[in-house]
Amino acid sequence: MRYYFLKPIRPAQPAGTPVLSVSPASLTLDRTAPGNVATFTASLNLDSGSAVAVSVTSSDPSVTVSPTAFPLGGGNPLTRTVTVTGAAAGPDAVSLTVTAPGQTTRIIGISRPQVPLDLTVTPTSLVLDRVSPGNVGTFTAALNRVPESSVSVSVSSSDPSVTVSPASFSLITGNPPSQTITLTGNATGPSPVTISVNPVSLTAKTVSVTRTAFTPAAIPGLALWLDANDSATLTLDGSSNVSQWLDKGPNAYPFVQISSAKRPKYLTNVINGLPVVRTDSVDDVLTAAGIPVGNIFGSGGTTFTAIYFGQRVADTGRTFASLRMASNERFEFDHDIPSQSAAHGLLQTTVSAQFVVTAPFVSTQRNIVSYFWSSGGQFNLRRYMNGAAIVYPSGIVTGSFTKPVDAHIGEIGLRPQAPYDFAEVAIYNRVLTASEIGSIEAYLVGKWGTI
Numbered sequence: 278m279r280y281y282f283l284k285p286i287r288p289a290q291p292a293g294t295p296v297l298s299v300s301p302a303s304l305t306l307d308r309t310a311p312g313n314v315a316t317f318t319a320s321l322n323l324d325s326g327s328a329v330a331v332s333v334t335s336s337d338p339s340v341t342v343s344p345t346a347f348p349l350g351g352g353n354p355l356t357r358t359v360t361v362t363g364a365a366a367g368p369d370a371v372s373l374t375v376t377a378p379g380q381t382t383r384i385i386g387i388s389r390p391q392v393p394l395d396l397t398v399t400p401t402s403l404v405l406d407r408v409s410p411g412n413v414g415t416f417t418a419a420l421n422r423v424p425e426s427s428v429s430v431s432v433s434s435s436d437p438s439v440t441v442s443p444a445s446f447s448l449i450t451g452n453p454p455s456q457t458i459t460l461t462g463n464a465t466g467p468s469p470v471t472i473s474v475n476p477v478s479l480t481a482k483t484v485s486v487t488r489t490a491f492t493p494a495a496i497p498g499l500a501l502w503l504d505a506n507d508s509a510t511l512t513l514d515g516s517s518n519v520s521q522w523l524d525k526g527p528n529a530y531p532f533v534q535i536s537s538a539k540r541p542k543y544l545t546n547v548i549n550g551l552p553v554v555r556t557d558s559v560d561d562v563l564t565a566a567g568i569p570v571g572n573i574f575g576s577g578g579t580t581f582t583a584i585y586f587g588q589r590v591a592d593t594g595r596t597f598a599s600l601r602m603a604s605n606e607r608f609e610f611d612h613d614i615p616s617q618s619a620a621h622g623l624l625q626t627t628v629s630a631q632f633v634v635t636a637p638f639v640s641t642q643r644n645i646v647s648y649f650w651s652s653g654g655q656f657n658l659r660r661y662m663n664g665a666a667i668v669y670p671s672g673i674v675t676g677s678f679t680k681p682v683d684a685h686i687g688e689i690g691l692r693p694q695a696p697y698d699f700a701e702v703a704i705y706n707r708v709l710t711a712s713e714i715g716s717i718e719a720y721l722v723g724k725w726g727t728i
């Protein structure tokens with residue numbers, strides 16, 4: 278048995294007569310860009326061979342359409358897209374009327390809600406290193422739509438260690454308007470830091486900035502790194518003297534002393550509550566022997582930077598550390614006896630040079646001591662005392678280090694030895710930039726206390 282279903286009864290119009298339809302039947306249209314533009318389509322279901330003239334009118338001039346009149350069929354496309362644009366003003370409800378001769382009038386309802394102006398920030402959190410290049414980041418502040426008038430925005434940081442640029446701006450240009458803000462972090466400061474974005478008359482937004490911890494390894498070219506506050510790197514004998522201090526640099530060189538009489542002391546709670554390695558004025562020295570010259574010096578044995586944080590214990594000697602190869606190739610780090618003619622940093626390479634300076638040295642003062650060497654270029658010795666940089670006279674030296682290096686903490690008898698509290702040492706195979714030096718010094722001061 279077969280069943281037949283009744284077909285719906287068609288509207289009373291002749292077969293072959295086109296029917297006009299619109300889609301969608303309703304729209305939501307913002308009052309400003311970018312959401313103030315929408316489209317609908319007007320279509321015929323078939324082409325009778327003659328054009329159908331379609332007209333579109335708006336119930337309010339705040340909503341305009343384009344085109345307002347067009348043909349469908351009869352050689353023209355059967356579908357036409359109509360663009361609808363809303364102005365900022367006008368009623369909340371507008372209707373479009375779509376008419377054509379012989380066709381049922383179609384109505385498109387347009388809802389025009391008032392969209393509150395709002396500012397958003399993207400992203401809302403980011404990570405900022407403490408040294409270049411990772412110490413710079415950006416976020417974007419954008420309005421959700423074009424504002425009726427310019428919006429003034431100020432940006433501030435909860436801590437001066439993260440700076441913002443620009444700190445103020447106006448949002449009016451763009452669709453919608455936006456502004457990229459650059460954040461720059463220095464070596465110091467807390468984590469996290471909150472960036473506040475404050476648009477006038479609008480809700481303020483924040484960006485949370487997480488600051489990675491700084492270590493000397495963050496700066497490229499680290500060759501040696503000794504840290505008296507890392508007990509895991511110190512091996513003590515039965516007298517709390519240091520038999521080995523392990524370098525935390527890329528090659529992990531052990532600084533060792535086999536003779537118990539020549540081992541420096543490990544003392545707790547000396548600088549800023551932290552421990553130090555103290556050499557005497559007689560014979561204490563730790564040595565990492567036979568380091569390939571390329572593992573300390575860069576550019577064919579002609580560049581390095583050494584930064585020490587510590588304090589001199591007494592005025593009984595001069596040299597406190599050295600990089601030494603042969604008798605005529607060495608770099609000694611001196612803290613001079615005030616009564617003597619001061620000489621900081623004896624450099625002897627294949628072309629010997631000694632740099633005599635006259636800056637006073639304060640006994641038992643905590644120091645950051647920075648040495649740079651760039652053969653054939655400017656040579657600078659620099660010391661920080663009481664937070665003030667002392668830049669020593671510079672000169673031109675040439676030559677290169679060529680042989681395996683013995684690096685010493687303490688001295689081996691060539692020059693009078695200074696008893697010294699070593700806190701932290703970082704040596705790089707290149708001349709660091711002033712910014713990089715500043716980052717390390719800020720890190721050292723933050724850790725070991727004000728100098």
Ligand SMILES: [Ca+2]
Nearest residue numbers: 538539560561
């Ligand atoms: Ca000794």
